[in-house]
Amino acid sequence: MRSFNFFGRFCSAFHDYPSLSKIIVVSTLSGGSLIAYAEANTNNSNRGHVAHADAITSNSIAHADANTSKKKKVVVLGTGWAGMSFLKNLNNSTYEVKVVSPRNFFVFTPLLPSVTCGKVEARSIVEPIRNIIRKKNINVSYCEAECIKIDPANKKIYCRAARATLNTNSKQGEEFAVGYDYLIIAVGAQVNTFNTPGVEGNCHFLKEIEDAQKIRKNVIESFEKASLPNLSEEERKKILHFVVVGGGPTGVEFSGELRDFVNEDVLKLYPTVQHLVKITVIEATDHVLNMFDKRITKFAESKFLRDDIDVKLGSMVTKITENEISTKAKGSDKTTSMPYGMVLWSTGIGQRPLIKDFMKQIGQGNRRALATDEWLRVEGCDNVYALGDCATINQRKVVEDIAEIFKRADKDNSGKLTVKKFTEIMDDVIARYPQVKLYMKSKRVRNFVDILTEAKGNAAKETIELSIEEFKTALSVVDSKMKNLPATAQVANQQGAYLAKCFNRMEDCEKNPEGPPRFRGTGRHRFHPFRYRHLGQFAPLGGEKTAAQLPGDWVSIGHSSQWLWYSIYASKQVSWRTRALVVSDWIRRFIFGRDASGI
């Protein structure tokens, strides 16, 4: 909790002294304190569990060099946040790691919307995976191919090399197999069109760097097209009607970027058509940014109103044709259509074909994503791990294990649980079921015992005695706070780091398990279950204003959070190269504006 408290205090300092932010930006840009803080923070997330990791690793290296043939093969699928984070944190040389991905670089996805209008260059937010690999002292190789089938029975995956740019020679498209001892699936997700007709082929997405480049080119092209001499006013308006489907952080940030581009650069470059630009955001629910605090939602909506961005709430897109987009208001049967020039579809995520097939194969066919246990192991599959957007943790409910917990606590088999008895196993319960901590935090409960006293009508602690039924009722509230983790970079990053730390100490924890005791079986779990720590979330709204939702119910909106955003995003870059490039892009944009070349 150290990092959490630090962060909380840090944020409150911003509230009281907004000018602090500038100092921090300066120190960030000069490679100073905040970067050091941010890096330390990531590395510490699960530091509690891996105190001896370094010592063990150095032993392992010596051990491994003597026995290279014994190295266990770890295959990592994907070079996104989860895969990169796993690789960056892995430092156990007893593994032979092979990374398989059709994309030979990592993308800093939170800056993708910045690329769409030229605030940041595409190349500034990518880092070749081989650059990350070659800095490691362990045996890691990379292979530019797409995994097309997983065969967990034979511990093999089948891959296909990516297609070439120009001609088709050079063994492209050939398939090959790779064996594994451990498989780590971190392939991410793809855009979900919800089978809406016309989305494919007419809409832009914003998942990959190429998407952002295409959008940038298309935005410029739209202004060029609208400036052609032989068009009516109506046609120009149509070309310059930008529609964003989905009022989540991506859609909102793109709208803000586009509005900034129009206000700052289009004004100078395309003065004759600037007034014809229209931006529409279509959102199916009642509010944009609905995963954020209500204050942020309200601010975003009123800012968009001022910025002349049309927000259509409670609207579903039913169909998209070459020229028109059709929507239906919630609870109404009437479909309205409007002409558009460009649509960005940013509604939600779906699973890739590889994952869909694999889920069918292992009997998870009707789930939303690959189900894993709290240790990120795919359910029903040995030695296969899944993390990031392609997986969800299928967390065990406390209520499911209530009989075992009761039995373990009720050492004298009296059938009654006192507070004293419960206190003895309380820490184990908290360690095994991450949702307990989450519940306590959300309810601001300081002590787990308070849940029991509350169930008994706030009786005095000493007098409480619960039967198994009463105990079940008391703890059932705890499971109510359980929900799937969001599909964010932050989750994937933490999962990758967690899993790497497990792998770093795999052998050691086999012998000396460090996890909580097994309530259903005997002995202890090898590791602590994965626990997500929410460090806050940003929603840039354009006009150098950002909404930030920080832990501890802190909300910060405006210019100071924009500076905080600059600081954090600069510090979180995976390499000094990208950090230098991103910062210099920001400076370049301040000085020269955005580049409007159609490349």
Add this chain to the structure above:
Amino acid sequence: MRSFNFFGRFCSAFHDYPSLSKIIVVSTLSGGSLIAYAEANTNNSNRGHVAHADAITSNSIAHADANTSKKKKVVVLGTGWAGMSFLKNLNNSTYEVKVVSPRNFFVFTPLLPSVTCGKVEARSIVEPIRNIIRKKNINVSYCEAECIKIDPANKKIYCRAARATLNTNSKQGEEFAVGYDYLIIAVGAQVNTFNTPGVEGNCHFLKEIEDAQKIRKNVIESFEKASLPNLSEEERKKILHFVVVGGGPTGVEFSGELRDFVNEDVLKLYPTVQHLVKITVIEATDHVLNMFDKRITKFAESKFLRDDIDVKLGSMVTKITENEISTKAKGSDKTTSMPYGMVLWSTGIGQRPLIKDFMKQIGQGNRRALATDEWLRVEGCDNVYALGDCATINQRKVVEDIAEIFKRADKDNSGKLTVKKFTEIMDDVIARYPQVKLYMKSKRVRNFVDILTEAKGNAAKETIELSIEEFKTALSVVDSKMKNLPATAQVANQQGAYLAKCFNRMEDCEKNPEGPPRFRGTGRHRFHPFRYRHLGQFAPLGGEKTAAQLPGDWVSIGHSSQWLWYSIYASKQVSWRTRALVVSDWIRRFIFGRDASGI
């Protein structure tokens, strides 16, 4: 000649004190002296003819504002060197200028080879044409479309809007007509495949920024493919065999860039395949860089030998298939084939379909390029100008006009020409026929009269008397030095500046012509004919070594000319934005190496 002498002395200073170069780079990077020099140099190229331009322009602006309807329409086709230079130098507001090009940006083409391997980013060498336009005080608009037909009879061009990235709506592909009073054709050229089978579809070209991006992606892909697990040594070698067809500056520079990339970055990123790389340069003539001084050619060939770049001289490519490239040695009938991974075709230029059609239309069907007179006016077409790679100047021979020149000089109709008589018209002849100056420079003749004395066996000047036949024989040597200007950025740039200056003073020179007297007719030509001043040429050879051929037979090879290259190319950038970007790219590469992300 002032600039020429300055340049010569400047270069000799480099020879004597190589460390000077570093001082100049520093002053360049800080926006200092050399930039000022380089800019002044460009602007001065034809300054002799346009001394009063500024004064006239300011009058014109006042005049034009009162009579906008009278503005003459100038249509410029193309946004390359010639078009950009014309626009940058035009400052007469009595015109209404419309630029038509499918490419809304200017590309600094000399740095294209640097983009292929990531020394410089694509976006750093492009400048939106609208940025160039909006800095002008005159009426210029831009239209992103391709001219598909020129109708000189009706003074109209037909255009088609460029195709869109995503869907096909928004009036894309529709045609429209644009009328003109003056048409300036500066569309450049395209790659010439010499109808070699298989070139299209299997080869990369290097004319446009997209080509350079594709090559970069393909180079990275080649290394990724060659690193796949399921290949034989033979297959890896094939994938990593890079073939360059054409040993001109582009081909040679690309080979050098690729060799640098392999030595500096591939070593770190793809250590397992680095030794398998092979680079082959195929050149049809007997030497690479054959337009350069022999010392440079020799140095380049021996450097390539040391760098393990295989140079096949006197070899013609006969066919390219998906897997093999076939060549035939000069004077032999035997065809040999070799497997390859990637081919760059950089042999020569051909005309675009638009120009081919237009040439047929105006009866120039069997020429190599659009023929213009010395004032860049297309022959047989009123008010149409052509410049850059799509045009050649069809220079009038002195011998063709010999009778008129003789008659003009022989004022007393004696049938004999003395040196005194000739001296009186000498300057007019030099002004009218640019090849005279060229001949004198190449032969190091200081005085035109020396040509006459030489023809008379170095007789004493006073005694010389020539008949018309003797005069013709004496001057015939002058035409021998006539040749087409090279298809370089330097020529296009100077032509654009020259034409802009003519347009700036068009009205004024109509009344007070400033050109040489017409020998065939009466009166004077409106303007001086275009005269090309060769300012030198670079051939970067890789390994931070560049060969520079400078005016006055100066040749400089090695690290110091590399620094000169950095200085000149930084100073010649069209905007401070691209200058800052290019310089920061160079610095970035020094610090972090090249980016190997496959985007």
